Amino acid sequence: MSSVADILDTIQARSPVFSILETLWTAGFQAFLAGGAVRDALLGIAPADVDILTNALPADLSRLFADQDSKYVGKSFAVTLVNKVEVASCRPPDKKAVDAGHTFPATDLGRRDLTINSMAWDPETRALADPFGGQADIENKTIRFTRDPFDRIEEDPVRMVRACRFAARFGFKIEPDAFDAIRAHAHKITAQGIADRIQLEVVKAMGMDKPSGFFHLLHDTGLLARILPSLDRCYDLDGGPHHGETVFEHNLMVGDALPASMPILRLAGFLHDTGKVDALEIKDGRNTFPEHQKFTRAMMADLGRLRFSRKDMDYIYALVRGHMRPLKADTSPKAVRRLLAMLDDLNLSYQDFLRMRIADKKGNLNPVKKPYCLGDIRLRLGKILDALNEQTPFNINNLDISGRDIQQILDLPQGPAIGKVKAFLFEQVLEDPSLNQKKILEDLVRQMSQKHFTDSDGKAIK
Template identity: 85%
Template sequence: MRSPSDILENIQVQTPVSNILETLWTSGYQAFLAGGAVRDALLGIAPEDVDILTNALPDDLAWLFADQDPKYVGKSFAVTLVDKVEVATCRPADKKAVAEGHTFPATDLGRRDLTINSMVWDPKTRTLADPFGGQADIETKTIRFTRDPFDRIEEDPVRMVRACRFAARFGFKIEPKAFDAICAQAHKITAQGTADRIQREIIKAMGMDKPSGFFNLLHDTGLLLYILPSLDRCYGLDGGPHHGETVFEHNLLVGDALPASMPTLRLAGFLHDTGKKDALEIKEGRNTFPGHQKFTQAMLDDLERLRFSKKDMDYIYALVRGHMRPLKADTTARAVRRLLAMLDDLNLSYQDFLRMRIADKKSNLNPVKKPYTLGDIRLRLGKILDTMNEQTAFNINDLDISGRDIQDVLGLPQGPAIGKVKAFLFEKVLDDPSLNQKKTLADLVRQMDRNDFTD
């Protein structure tokens, strides 16, 4: 295993990092490798991103790197993007650190969120600056706020979500004082301007091996109630006779079972059964959830509040609405055609439909329920592909007759009646694809009673 110093030295000699460091040093500024890169190196992980901390101001950086089209991207604090490397200008000095005799970079690190993110590597001296015990916390697998947790949360409430994400990502425990502070301040997560950043934290969490740990921590700290109340309300809700786990547990199992490379699909898995709370009916003393896939409003309200794009919301909605459509060994070709028509209407691929179905089937702790075998999956995929190869109509616009043709046959003007006729013909074609021929469809139109479509 490579040592942390080897990992960091390998980073500092890479371009453009080495060029940025040398330019800052020769211009009389201090510059260090900071934050996540140092943390990951101490964990033995090759950092994905590199941050540089400097005492140069954004105007200085703009002048020094004018030929590299630097971009100021800072929001919470000053960050300049130089050749895709984030160069952070030191924040206003941490007064407590100054009072204790600290100088830069410790005066900046005292304002950072977590101790494991409050370290820098000095490439010149090959030494680690760790004034708040981040290395020790890594060794003891502890998530701790830098200095006073209430101060850090007051400065930025999203740090509470980050603490949960890092704890779940690395399998660390949140230090008791930090945990209590999050519980006490959880309501502040609704502060204005945090929605986009909370969304990014959620999406980052989807890349973990098991994001369920993240959602469990959000629930345990009280944050989930404010971030995704549609999911939080499923905690402890009995899953009914067909499940051996609660609805909350089932959502988490399904999300974990979906691929980390598809974050929006995975998030849909964590939310797919949140409608069960609204659909709940008790029959013979047991919970049932008829039509729960139709109860999507609470989930959509959460996603909209977190400023997810319409594209992402439509995709998650489609996965939730479609996940209960049966596809079994004895499913008829007619039923498969109707399934594909539904997927076409939802703008959802059969691949993602199957991914959700497989994860849903797998994530059931009822011993009677079994996940799909490879043979089961191949059978279902074969049914879909065989039906698709028939080249039948899966969309009303695939009919071999136009609205103009229908107008001519019925002698009707353009209007809602024509749409009703096309919908009727589409249902007929789904039942029997051989009917999708212009002459046959025109004959069916002639047999219709105009009054059925013009009322």
Template identity: 55%
Template sequence: MGQNFEVSLINGVEVASFRGDSEGGTLEADLGMRDFTINSMAWDPSTGLLTDPYGGQDDLRQRLIRFTGNPEDRINEDPIRMVRACRFAARYGGEMDGQSQAAIRNRCRELGTGIAGERIRNEMIKAMAMEKPSLFFTLLHRTGLLSSIFPSLDRCAGLNGGPHHGETVFEHCLLVGDALPADQPLLRLAGYLHDTGKFDAVRFKAGQLTFAGHETHRDALASDLGQLRFSRRETDYILALVRAHMRPLTQDSTPRAVRRLLAMLADLGLSYRDFMRMRIADKRGNLAKSPYTLSDIKTRMRKLLDEMHGKNAFTMNDLEITGQDICRIMAMPPGPEIGKIKQHLFERVLDTPELNTRQRLVSMVEEMAR
């Protein structure tokens, strides 16, 4: 849904033909069909004349986002403009006028059915490049759009963060996303979505809120990402960050615990750098606790690098024995049992890296075969 207009590329500049064909193709008619007043201005470089029939210049000075003409007409032409209005207002650190906000609230439910998911996805990715996308998410929630885009996040508004937080779950997610780098849009988006599982995991234990295991509650988020047509690779990456973000890494973490963490990251296809970025942002977004100091970060990074630079196995493919070797020694055909044996060997090697030699692993399998 949404009208298409012919665009030509001239000397690197996109040039569109007049859109107001029904009005004779005049400049004024063309400007009247633009989305917002700040985009409904035209400048003639030969004369320096600015044509501004809708007060776009004043709105730009005031950082006010206003639909051109009748908001209902502009939304009818292309409902994605509701999302763009929120993005523009957040980008310029401004607001939307009351009439535009009211029109979006009245039409917000249509977003999920009247727009291709990938168009909304593209707006979300663009928003990640701004200084504080939390303003964008706040406007989406205020106008009712968020419930059609990321209902898994929208439902967290007002959800108490529990005894270990000084903010709501929704506020925490916004703080975490803002703390992540703008040049990594998927990582940043994962920050805004990382605690959406708390809504499904919330329980009362000994009179207190608990969200134990919330990182495993990812079905609602996965459904949202699917509706927005995120690719399988993008979805897997975001869900992997959600799954891993609660894995502990402290100054007291043992080498064995660090190796198991690195094995988990390898299994999820995550880099240790992105894991650490998420951990640092997660801590910064907790108003009840102090953020990591530079010393804290260096200590944790050193623990990771020490294990990574050793001759350690972080996947089953790193074992100095193959599935074929196990089949031969056990006199068994390939199948699930061979996989279980290899997994057992991998667990042993994670605990004791010195076992990862062909001689020792063969001896262990031979012992099982007796």
């Protein structure tokens, strides 16, 4: 316990944690370090977040910390942020704990989700309150619900997803009774009002070393079919002649290969080939998936149901739509310019495009397919940078001629015809960036005007 005590003593000494504890003790209340901080300390991890558990009520906290940065944020249970530290007021006592003769904090800990999260540390007595065997479960690498798993899930279905996330994060096994309870209650994960919290669990999972373990557990428990059915349906779908793994495995390998510091990019990796189910065609007895990047409806429906922001959804959509665009050693400068124009249209950076391409290449068990080496990456990056240095406009609105200029030359009103001319000019500039000069573009408009914008009688189309 000495190393655990050292870690928790360090937490306690942090400002403002110690001052909050001292204020509560001085006022006659009990106060403990609880939940994740204690769990992580027992695992030998320095906790990132600190939670304080107290028998003081929210009104008491409001009074005690009136002159400090405090805010009541409780929803499912009472939490007050005091100088950005979560201070949880005790919930209605766990009846079974009361009947067993337990007192606070055990009466509160009995309401928590998992045994590994249902421990508290008393900084005054340096004693661990562990009424439900959380420490033993950590030693045995087991995820178990606090008390009856069916009761815990009935209280909050999101606890099923949390059990999978913690099991994947720490490499633990879900205890058989808990696993069976999750499978029996998996349908309840679609309950009203919890989509935002499920989304948060999914995003948190992206910060793991390998989130693939999380998705495997979601699939095995039956949760994935209800949370991300677009991904779940890829299970056991053969990846075709270019892959040595299933589509499900490929998605998971690509997601694992993307950076944990970019959770939404990483989630896109886990979803990037979910459209293959809808694109599936069988040729010569083998699965093929022509233009699968365009089949995004199922994926977008999942993201919308989980209440992802429009910004995040658009970003994932752009990554999926753009990930198949080729960029090879022999890709011509003209093709690179068209690639960058596509990325501009998708509002996607070339850096994120390359991250996805590198991960996509890596996620393949076909022995013929090799991941990019550093030289391959440098070559492709060089091609992009060369195109950018040409100062080519990659957006139609960056042409060195305006719609008003085109109207005046052609004597046409504002309308679709002007857009068609700009699109034509944009194509010419992508072919040859040196054409993006106002005088040259004006001459091109004049040269094409009679051919493209007159009717059969030679009259200008208005």
